[in-house]
Amino acid sequence: MLFLIAIEAGYAELSDHSERDPPTYHQDIAPILASNCVECHHSAGVAPFPLTSYDEVAPYAEWIAAVTAERTMPPSNLDNSGTCNTYVDARWLGEADIAAIASWAQAGAPAGSPPDDPPESPPAWTLDRVDLTLAMPEPYTPSETLDDDYRCFILDPGLTEDAFVTGFEVRLGQSGMVHHMTLFALDSAEDEAFAAELDANEDGSGYSCLGDTIVSSRWLVGAGPSDRGALMPAGTGLFMGAGRKTVLQMHYNRVHGTFPDQTAVDLKLEASVPHEAFVEQVDATDLELPPGMPEVVETDLLKLDADLTLWGVWPHMHTLGTKLRVTAERPGSETCLAQVNHYEFHWQRFAFYEEPIHVRYGDTLRLTCTYDTTSSDTMTNWGSGTADEMCIAFFYITVPEGVPLPFTNR
Numbered sequence: 486m487l488f489l490i491a492i493e494a495g496y497a498e499l500s501d502h503s504e505r506d507p508p509t510y511h512q513d514i515a516p517i518l519a520s521n522c523v524e525c526h527h528s529a530g531v532a533p534f535p536l537t538s539y540d541e542v543a544p545y546a547e548w549i550a551a552v553t554a555e556r557t558m559p560p561s562n563l564d565n566s567g568t569c570n571t572y573v574d575a576r577w578l579g580e581a582d583i584a585a586i587a588s589w590a591q592a593g594a595p596a597g598s599p600p601d602d603p604p605e606s607p608p609a610w611t612l613d614r615v616d617l618t619l620a621m622p623e624p625y626t627p628s629e630t631l632d633d634d635y636r637c638f639i640l641d642p643g644l645t646e647d648a649f650v651t652g653f654e655v656r657l658g659q660s661g662m663v664h665h666m667t668l669f670a671l672d673s674a675e676d677e678a679f680a681a682e683l684d685a686n687e688d689g690s691g692y693s694c695l696g697d698t699i700v701s702s703r704w705l706v707g708a709g710p711s712d713r714g715a716l717m718p719a720g721t722g723l724f725m726g727a728g729r730k731t732v733l734q735m736h737y738n739r740v741h742g743t744f745p746d747q748t749a750v751d752l753k754l755e756a757s758v759p760h761e762a763f764v765e766q767v768d769a770t771d772l773e774l775p776p777g778m779p780e781v782v783e784t785d786l787l788k789l790d791a792d793l794t795l796w797g798v799w800p801h802m803h804t805l806g807t808k809l810r811v812t813a814e815r816p817g818s819e820t821c822l823a824q825v826n827h828y829e830f831h832w833q834r835f836a837f838y839e840e841p842i843h844v845r846y847g848d849t850l851r852l853t854c855t856y857d858t859t860s861s862d863t864m865t866n867w868g869s870g871t872a873d874e875m876c877i878a879f880f881y882i883t884v885p886e887g888v889p890l891p892f893t894n895r
């Protein structure tokens with residue numbers, strides 16, 4: 486009897502003791518990094534240093550603790566804490582992981598003993614099926630006379646039947662120079678003829694198209710510099726008409742040099758989908774941002790004149806933007822549609838909600854953008870150049886049958 490009690494007490498002491506032990510690299514930290522960081526932080530990744538072994542990680546322990554506590558790494562523009570939605574495939578650490586990294590760093594980054602099976606990173610995302618590839622016909626080198634070269638290329642998908650885009654993967658030719666790419670549909674022969682005329686009037690491949698595509702066009706897919714692509718929410722897709730052409734808009738910024746680029750987009754298509762989707766924007770265009778201010782706030786309101794289902798959001802500002810929030814308001818209720826706490830130009834992309842959000846006729850959408858202008862010495866206004874500013878929330882939406890689109894562009 487005594488003997489048994491002694492053993493139990495011994496176990497209790499042991500487990501108490503292990504709870505007080507600091508986390509170790511091999512036991513606790515490596516699996517967190519493998520699932521959340523190594524995707525970019527490996528020897529050939531987009532991040533500047535690898536985080537794949539104890540020797541690589543330990544010298545950065547304090548830094549890693551700081552960036553994870555601030556939630557600037559893993560990079561994500563949208564708050565995924567649940568206070569304002571959660572997103573599919575979000576880059577977001579749980580509180581317990583952040584706490585483990587903090588106490589590991591505080592304890593002096595102990596290594597612990599290597600497990601028999603080191604943690605594996607999830608395989609890189611790729612489109613599960615490619616039905617169509619649209620590629621720039623030849624490499625294009627941005628103009629040396631422009632800081633920001635927006636170039637539009639007319640691409641012919643050669644579709645013999647109508648189709649819906651249900652997924653895409655971007656293959657950027659020059660990720661260091663491409664600020665974004667957006668593929669647009671041309672919905673009429675007149676729009677195609679106008680685009681062809683713009684193209685013919687300029688030397689070289691494509692035509693210059695600062696800001697928008699100049700011709701009337703409809704958004705299909707878009708990606709920022711760190712984006713690979715996505716599957717659209719199940720049951721939704723973006724229409725591509727048989728025989729119709731597309732325009733690929735590339736935004737090149739030459740701060741890191743000028744190189745030839747030949748970007749391609751892989752598309753996954755379906756012959757039909759239950760809900761046709763559209764991309765529409767809410768924006769605040771009347772921007773006047775005085776220089777030297779740590780916080781300038783701009784707001785715009787838009788009254789909805791239709792019921793809509795929102796499936797995803799892409800917040801967009803340029804380099805002075807720090808925070809963004811969009812809400813849908815009606816008497817007695819406010820629904821948060823997007824909350825950005827640390828905006829980073831490079832981490833833009835569409836994020837799809839885990840649960841779609843229904844907004845209604847009469848709701849007011851409130852868009853608020855916050856900027857830090859301490860780095861600028863002149864007034865900054867709305868514009869398409871990287872040094873200008875924007876305040877936009879793009880939404881991926883579906884509308885009830887026969888309802889006219891409530892936003893501005895169509």
Ligand code: HEC
Pocket residue numbers: 518521522523524525526531532533545548549552553557558559560576578711
């Ligand atoms: C989507 C790609 C991506 C993921 C995922 C990612 N990083 Fe990064 N990380 C980067 C890039 C790119 C930079 C360089 C940023 C720059 O130069 O502005 C960076 C920079 C850093 C830095 C340097 C500090 C800084 O802000 O520049 C630290 C530390 C860091 N990452 C840690 C992490 C940790 C820890 C994780 C996982 C919890 C992680 N990163 C996940 C891409 C990524």
